[in-house]
Amino acid sequence: VAIDKTGKDEYLAKEKLAPVLAVYKYNDWKDAVDIAVDNLNHEGAGHSAVIHSDSTEDIEYASLRLPVSRIGIKMVGSSGLGGGFDNGLNPTATLGCGSWGNNSISENLWWNHLVNMSKIAYLLPDKKIPTDEEIWN
Numbered sequence: 001v002a003i004d005k006t007g008k009d010e011y012l013a014k015e016k017l018a019p020v021l022a023v024y025k026y027n028d029w030k031d032a033v034d035i036a037v038d039n040l041n042h043e044g045a046g047h048s049a050v051i052h053s054d055s056t057e058d059i060e061y062a063s064l065r066l067p068v069s070r071i072g073i074k075m076v077g078s079s080g081l082g083g084g085f086d087n088g089l090n091p092t093a094t095l096g097c098g099s100w101g102n103n104s105i106s107e108n109l110w111w112n113h114l115v116n117m118s119k120i121a122y123l124l125p126d127k128k129i130p131t132d133e134e135i136w137n
Contacts, residue, residue, distance in 0.1 A: 001022055006039055015044060037065055046097025049072070050076075051074075059073060069095070069096060069107060070095070075087060081095065082095065090108040090109075
């Protein structure tokens with residue numbers, strides 16, 4: 001279905017659990033990313049995105065702007081972003097959406113999230129504390 005509105009102004013911009021595809025026309029890559037950002041901020045922030053591109057520049061541009069926890073490149077999002085042997089993501093049915101989605105994690109839920117761990121920390125007397133200038137310059 002071809003649509004023109006984005007975000008809260010378009011019902012079909014929301015997640016659809018049915019065989020319906022909303023299609024947008026856009027002028028350039030920046031315009032396409034802006035549409036995706038508007039839709040994600042309305043419903044879906046923190047979840048996932050998939051980019052079908054060979055352009056490293058376009059992938060990096062979108063990755064810096066999309067409010068999502070995982071971005072798949074040239075893969076099926078519904079089956080790939082839940083993890084698999086071929087993409088390095090932990091296999092799970094629970095995808096954390098980070099603070100964008102009011103979750104405590106922004107990665108695929110894995111066994112280590114379900115285990116209580118204690119860490120022992122000792123002071124390191126010979127450790128030099130960096131100045132603000134050393135940290136931020």
